[in-house]
């Protein structure tokens with residue numbers, strides 16, 4: 001059996017001809033205005049919510065886009081199987097033009113209304129495609145070039161499309177390659193996380209090809225029955241007997257198979273808890289941190305960004321150096337620069353008598369953790385960029401640069417890409433901080449196994465080894481939307497465990513749990529009640545500290561005071 005990398009038998013001209021014929025058949029006129037249908041903001045949010053897992057996989061594959069296309073005038077899009085753009089990110093200089101050309105979220109790029117175009121044609125043909133300038137059916141789209149790769153589920157169902165679009169003259173062949181790699185990476189993640197999968201079978205034409213995004217990946221049950229496969233593997237399935245292979249192969253050993261190589265690995269069985277944070281995520285972050293690569297952590301409040309930074313520091317080569325954590329949102333506005341960069345004696349009215357080294361110098365030989373980096377005002381962003389580029393700090397009131405050796409980890413619960421697009425965050429600083437981006441998964445998206453493992457760990461930490469959950473409690477907890485993520489789960493388990501006297505937690509020990517109905521609101525309550533409850537929850541969690549609560553709720557202190565007054 002010979003294995004090949006993905007190849008495409010058809011000439012693009014045949015594909016293009018078919019697509020143009022379909023466009024004609026839809027009654028489209030090339031010279032007509034090409035305005036895509038657009039979802040209303042509410043419908044768009046609903047679609048994004050429905051496809052949130054796929055969107056989280058796009059985010060996980062994002063380093064590929066950042067690695068290959070960073071700084072290029074192009075945009076990355078993810079569209080659902082209907083051609084509706086659910087995510088649009090990338091070069092912001094391109095974005096005004098992109099908006100005009102309707103490359104924004106909510107726009108639908110189906111062939112039926114937009115004629116031949118990369119998203120619509122990749123969906124119709126179910127294969128990857130580049131549509132360059134004048135190959136677009138509608139003349140209005142001739143100024144752009146786009147490359148798109150479809151994303152398939154482990155059972156071969158079309159889920160959506162990854163697309164990279166640029167101005168016509170700025171497109172290059174590696175944009176299709178990047179879109180393909182991202183799509184394959186997403187497909188492999190979907191195969192690996194198949195529920196009930198016990199074995200992952202990886203096949204390639206040589207050892208070097210194993211565990212690459214383009215290698216074949218198959219998820220099997222304990223008894224060898226097939227659960228799912230990526231697109232490479234599906235080409236081979238008719239001639240493959242996975243159960244027979246399973247009996248021949250030994251776990252973790254490279255084994256020649258046909259003309260290629262096979263590798264069988266065991267995925268933790270459904271009942272066995274897996275590590276709470278996938279070790280690969282920690283491992284990759286740690287490796288890069290040790291090489292001085294800046295890390296950018298993104299995730300909703302309470303997802304564990306701070307927790308992860310502390311773990312990374314302890315395991316890093318800088319464990320003996322300091323970990324200086326700075327909450328950029330909590331720094332007093334007029335003192336931000338003095339606090340970060342330090343100041344000399346008498347540098348400004350009210351400055352410290354002996355001067356201050358500042359947080360950055362305090363992190364010398366250690367790690368500087370800039371939490372809520374999105375809160376940093378633009379002037380401080382400019383100064384920080386210079387410090388990161390030159391690895392020297394110039395304290396306020398001083399002209400002498402001071403060399404400083406530190407690694408930087410930044411975190412934000414705000415979407416920095418959106419901030420870059422609206423001009424509130426410097427793009428060059430974003431790229432400088434984003435050596436490697438790790439997005440922490442919201443608790444509501446945890447797999448059952450990960451959720452169980454985390455719950456067990458938190459219960460042990462809070463109440464010791466004897467605590468138990470009565471039957472059905474785990475189902476209840478796993479079904480919750482957890483807007484406060486791990487922080488909120490921790491609080492619920494803490495309360496329940498105390499009420500249960502550290503033994504078995506029954507339903508009546510649980511405090512009120514949040515539930516959602518189909519509209520995304522808490523069931524049985526109006527939005528006002530939900531908001532009030534959330535405010536109370538957060539205030540309680542912050543021991544009544546208004547500034548901290550406002551920060552976690554992502555509203556200003558004035559708004560929080562106003563809301564509390566209204567009650």
Ligand SMILES: Nc1ncnc2c1ncn2[C@@H]1O[C@H](COP(=O)(O)OP(=O)(O)OP(=O)(O)O)[C@@H](O)[C@H]1O
Nearest residue numbers: 276300301302303304305306307308413486487490
């Ligand atoms: N992997 C984990 N294992 C156990 N506990 C965790 C884990 N991650 C987070 N926690 C706990 O969850 C709570 C919230 O975590 P953390 O403060 O790290 O979140 P965060 O994302 O930094 O939140 P914020 O954005 O609001 O600052 C803490 O009590 C922390 O101890």
